[in-house]
Structure formats: C-alpha cells, structure tokens
Amino acid sequence: xxxxxxxxxxxxxxxxxxxxxxxxxxxxxxxxxxxxxxxxxxxxxxxxxxxxxxxxxxxxxxxxxxxxxxxxxxxxxxxxxxxxxxxxxxxxxxxxxxxxxxxxxxxxxxxxxxxxxxxxxxxxxxxxxxxxxxxxxxxxxxxxxxxxxxxxxxxxxxxxxxxxxxxxxxxxxxxxxxxxxxxxxxxxxxxxxxxxxxxxxxxxxxxxxxxxxxxxxxxxxxxxxxxxxxxxxxxxxxxxxxxxxxxxxxxxxxxxxxxxxxxxxxxxxxxxxxxxxxxxxxxxxx
Amino acid sequence: xxxxxxxxxxxxxxxxxxxxxxxxxxxxxxxxxxxxxxxxxxxxxxxxxxxxxxxxxxxxxxxxxxxxxxxxxxxxxxxxxxxxxxxxxxxxxxxxxxxxxxxxxxxxxxxxxxxxxxxxxxxxxxxxxxxxxxxxxxxxxxxxxxxxxxxxxxxx
Ligand SMILES: Cc1cc2nc3c(=O)[nH]c(=O)nc-3n(C[C@H](O)[C@H](O)[C@H](O)COP(=O)(O)OP(=O)(O)OC[C@H]3O[C@@H](n4cnc5c(N)ncnc54)[C@H](O)[C@@H]3O)c2cc1C
Numbered sequence: 262x263x264x265x266x267x268x269x270x271x272x273x274x275x276x277x278x279x280x281x282x283x284x285x286x287x288x289x290x291x292x293x294x295x296x297x298x299x300x301x302x303x304x305x306x307x308x309x310x311x312x313x314x315x316x317x318x319x320x321x322x323x324x325x326x327x328x329x330x331x332x333x334x335x336x337x338x339x340x341x342x343x344x345x346x347x348x349x350x351x352x353x354x355x356x357x358x359x360x361x362x363x364x365x366x367x368x369x370x371x372x373x374x375x376x377x378x379x380x381x382x383x384x385x386x387x388x389x390x391x392x393x394x395x396x397x398x399x400x401x402x403x404x405x406x407x408x409x410x411x412x413x414x415x416x417x418x419x420x421x422x423x424x425x426x427x428x429x430x431x432x433x434x435x436x437x438x439x440x441x442x443x444x445x446x447x448x449x450x451x452x453x454x455x456x457x458x459x460x461x462x463x464x465x466x467x468x469x470x471x472x473x474x475x476x477x478x479x480x481x482x483x484x485x486x487x488x489x490x491x492x493x494x495x496x497x498x499x500x501x502x503x504x505x506x507x508x509x510x511x512x513x514x515x516x517x518x519x520x521x522x523x524x525x526x527x528x529x530x531x532x533x534x535x536x537x538x539x540x541x542x543x544x545x546x547x
Numbered sequence: 548x549x550x551x552x553x554x555x556x557x558x559x560x561x562x563x564x565x566x567x568x569x570x571x572x573x574x575x576x577x578x579x580x581x582x583x584x585x586x587x588x589x590x591x592x593x594x595x596x597x598x599x600x601x602x603x604x605x606x607x608x609x610x611x612x613x614x615x616x617x618x619x620x621x622x623x624x625x626x627x628x629x630x631x632x633x634x635x636x637x638x639x640x641x642x643x644x645x646x647x648x649x650x651x652x653x654x655x656x657x658x659x660x661x662x663x664x665x666x667x668x669x670x671x672x673x674x675x676x677x678x679x680x681x682x683x684x685x686x687x688x689x690x691x692x693x694x695x696x697x698x699x700x701x702x703x
Contacts, residue, residue: 365680366605
C-alpha cells in the first residue's frame with residue numbers, strides 16, 4: 262500500500278523548523294530516519310498533512326563530547342554514527358550497547374537516537390540506557406528552549422511530555438562518575454531485528470560509596486527507572502544481598518503484559534534474571 | 548500534496564525527474580525507472596528485500612522517500628556486474644548455490660558488497676550481523692554466509 266498523501270518540507274535552519282511547526286501544528290510530523298514514522302503512516306495510524314525532514318539542518322548533526330559538559334547527540338545523528346564514536350563506546354557503555362542491538366545495521370544507517378525516544382515505545386532500546394546515564398532532552402519550541410530530564414520524558418505508551426510545536430534538538434548526557442561502568446542486556450526471541458522481551462540497563466560506580474542505577478524496557482507502559490535500587494546500594498549489606506534485593510524490587514515495580522513476544526510471567530522472571538546478571542557483571546561478582 | 552524536482556544518480560547514470568512527496572525510493576526504482584531487480588515485499592522495514600545502497604551505505608528503500616535521494620548516489624543490483632562480467636560475490640553466490648527462489652538474492656548481494664567494501668575480511672559473525680536485517684524465506688542462510696566469506700577470501 263502506498264504512503265498516504267502529505268506535503269514534504271526540508272528546512273535548513275532551526276528557525277525554519279520552529280516556524281513550520283508553529284504554522285502546521287497538529288498536522289505536522291517530524292521526519293528523522295523514518296523507520297517508525299513511515300511504518301505508522303503505512304498502517305494509517307498517523308496521517309500527517311505535512312512531513313518535516315530535519316536532516317537538512319546542519320546543527321542537528323552534532324555529535325560531540327566535552328570534559329565538562331559531557332556528550333551531546335543531535336537529533337539527526339544516526340545510531341550507526343553513535344556506535345562509531347569511541348568516546349561513546351568507552352564512557353557511555355550502556356548507550357553504545359543499546360544502540361548496537363537496536364534493529365539491524367541497515368535500519369541503523371537511518372534510525373536516530375532521538376527518533377527512538379520520541380516514538381516512545383515501551384520497548385525503546387535506548388531509553389533504559391539514557392535513564393541510567395541521566396540524559397537531558399533538549400527541547401526547542403516557539404516560546405523558547407527547555408531541558409526535560411529523561412526520567413520525566415515518557416508518560417505513557419507512545420506519549421511524551423513534548424508539547425505541540427516543540428521538537429527535540431538533541432540529548433545531552435553528563436559524564437558518568439569517574440570509574441563508572443554501564444551496560445544494557447537485551448533479551449529477545451532472536452539475536453537480530455526484534456524488539457526486546459525485556460531490556461535491562463545498569464550503571465555502577467564506586468567512589469567510596471556504591472552508586473548503582475537500574476532501568477528497564479518492555480516491562481511497563483513506559484521505559485522505567487527503578488529509583489529504589491539507588492537506595493539499596495547506598496544502604497547496608499553484602500554486595501550479594503544487595504543485588505538480590507535490587508532484583509526483587511525490580512520484579513515488584515514492573516507491570517509487564519503478555520503479547521506475541523512473551524508472557525507476563527516470563528517477562529517478570531527474566532527481568533529478575535537479567536538484573537542480577539548485569540549487576541554481577543558490573544560489580545565484579547562472579 | 549507537494550511535488551519535488553529531484554536530481555540523483557543510479558548506478559552512475561544521472562536522472563532528473565519530478566516526484567510526489569509520498570513516493571518511496573523503492574517505487575521510484577521499480578515503477579518510475581523500471582528497475583525491478585530491487586524487490587518489494589513487506590514494505591515496513593522488516594524483510595530487507597528492498598535494500599539498496601545510498602552513497603555506498605545500505606538502506607531499506609521502502610522506508611526512504613524519493614525526495615530524500617535528491618543529490619545522492621544510489622546503487623542497485625543492476626549496477627554491480629560490468630556487462631557479462633559478474634562480481635566476485637555474484638560468482639560466489641552461484642558457486643555456493645546461495646540462490647534458491649532468488650527473491651532475496653539482490654538484497655543479500657547488495658548488502659554483501661557494501662560489507663566487503665567497508666571490511667574486506669569479515670569474520671563469520673560480522674557477516675551475520677551485516678546481513679541480519681534481510682530475510683530468506685527459503686532459509687538458505689548457510690550458503691549465503693559461505694558465499695560472502697568465500698568472496699572475501701578471493702579478494703587480495
Ligand atoms: C525492522 C525494524 C526493527 C526495529 N527494531 C527496533 C529495536 O530492536 N528496538 C527499538 O527500540 N526500535 C526498533 N525499531 C524502531 C525504530 O527503528 C527506532 O525507534 C528508531 O530509533 C526510530 O528513529 P527514526 O530516526 O527512524 O525515527 P522517525 O521514524 O523519523 O521518528 C519517530 C517518531 O519521533 C518523532 N520525532 C523524530 N525526531 C524528532 C524530533 N527531533 N523532535 C520531535 N519528534 C521527533 C517523529 O515525528 C515520529 O513520530 C525498529 C524498526 C524497524 C522498522
């Protein structure tokens with residue numbers, strides 16, 4: 262089936278994009294890689310009158326790192342560009358891994374990180390990584406700019422706190438604490454090109470005190486940061502005990518559904534298994 | 548719906564034409580240019596059979612708009628052989644019986660060529676990863692992977 266009809270725009274500047282969005286309001290959709298948008302349009306689940314391609318805006322291609330300000334990933338940066346960055350691989354392990362296991366390398370030549378979070382699927386692979394890395398979503402609208410912490414960005418299945426007329430310029434990620442390690446484990450039915458049955462990202466740092474964060478995908482209406490895990494690792498007990506506690510809190514906090522990929526029970530079980538696995542690995546417990 | 552003048556090249560040949568906004572690169576190739584080597588199947592990015600190269604990088608042409616190829620270079624299966632002379636990878640596909648019904652063959656070859664250009668000596672895992680987004684309903688993956696590995700060996 263052909264795509265429904267629409268008009269195509271390719272602004273060259275941020276100002277051009279802001280005014281197109283202001284002019285077309287609810288009738289407009291932003292196009293980054295199109296790997297979600299065109300599938301939804303083909304199914305007639307979204308029918309924008311106007312499609313605004315952001316790939317002509319040079320500023321949105323920024324992928325940069327700075328000792329003070331951390332990592333900046335512009336909205337037009339593809340996942341393959343992200344994976345190609347050594348800084349990302351070395352310092353932002355969970356994000357690198359999540360981007361590397363999202364879809365397949367051909368999709369990743371087009372798909373963007375920002376498109377992944379704006380689509381706001383509960384299964385968005387990069388979301389748990391951004392949650393443990395404490396990313397900030399930089400938003401621009403007719404009324405100015407604001408930063409939405411990633412933990413306040415998702416509000417429901419396919420729903421975010423972006424307002425009409427606003428778009429995401431990029432995601433900024435602060436440098437993790439010195440010596441921090443992070444990873445993302447994706448559990449799927451096949452190794453390539455399938456959404457996660459469960460995905461778990463974790464970050465662990467130890468500067469005198471243990472600092473640990475855990476977040477998951479595909480287990481609730483939105484990607485989920487399990488904030489209680491931080492308290493557990495600030496508290497008392499052996500590492501083994503705390504890992505066990507963290508895994509049981511994760512299983513209590515999530516609310517997975519049964520669907521074509523897996524049953525609710527299997528997801529609950531695997532969320533616990535993967536939480537233990539990723540924490541053991543990051544904390545050096547065999 | 549908007550219409551757009553675009554100028555692009557396919558397999559080294561320049562084209563200038565006008566397209567409607569909702570036309571995909573896949574439709575542009577198959578219907579407007581009548582190059583049917585690139586296959587249409589799922590039209591939602593899952594099967595990868597419509598894979599072509601855009602400026603040398605594989606993309607699924609059902610998820611790319613025709614207007615987006617303005618100023619770009621596209622390579623399809625039709626652009627690989629020089630007359631009767633097949634590429635090393637095309638010959639390897641024949642030698643390994645990597646073609647059953649043949650419907651997925653153009654996509655695997657195009658993606659395989661892009662891989663070998665970027666990484667002339669891939670490991671088996673790298674081959675599997677690179678073509679992981681393409682499905683073969685005949686499930687002849689073993690022969691396809693072997694053909695790509697073999698073509699790599701022959702390249703010095
Ligand atoms: C075969 C296949 C396999 C896939 N596998 C996975 C997978 O394993 N894991 C996974 O998480 N996803 C998967 N996806 C989904 C998709 O590829 C990703 O979500 C991708 O990152 C989307 O990025 P994009 O640039 O293509 O987004 P687009 O499709 O361009 O945009 C997605 C949505 O976000 C909006 N948007 C985009 N950019 C902005 C912006 N700057 N500001 C505001 N709104 C914006 C768009 O309007 C649209 O609604 C898969 C898709 C396909 C087709």
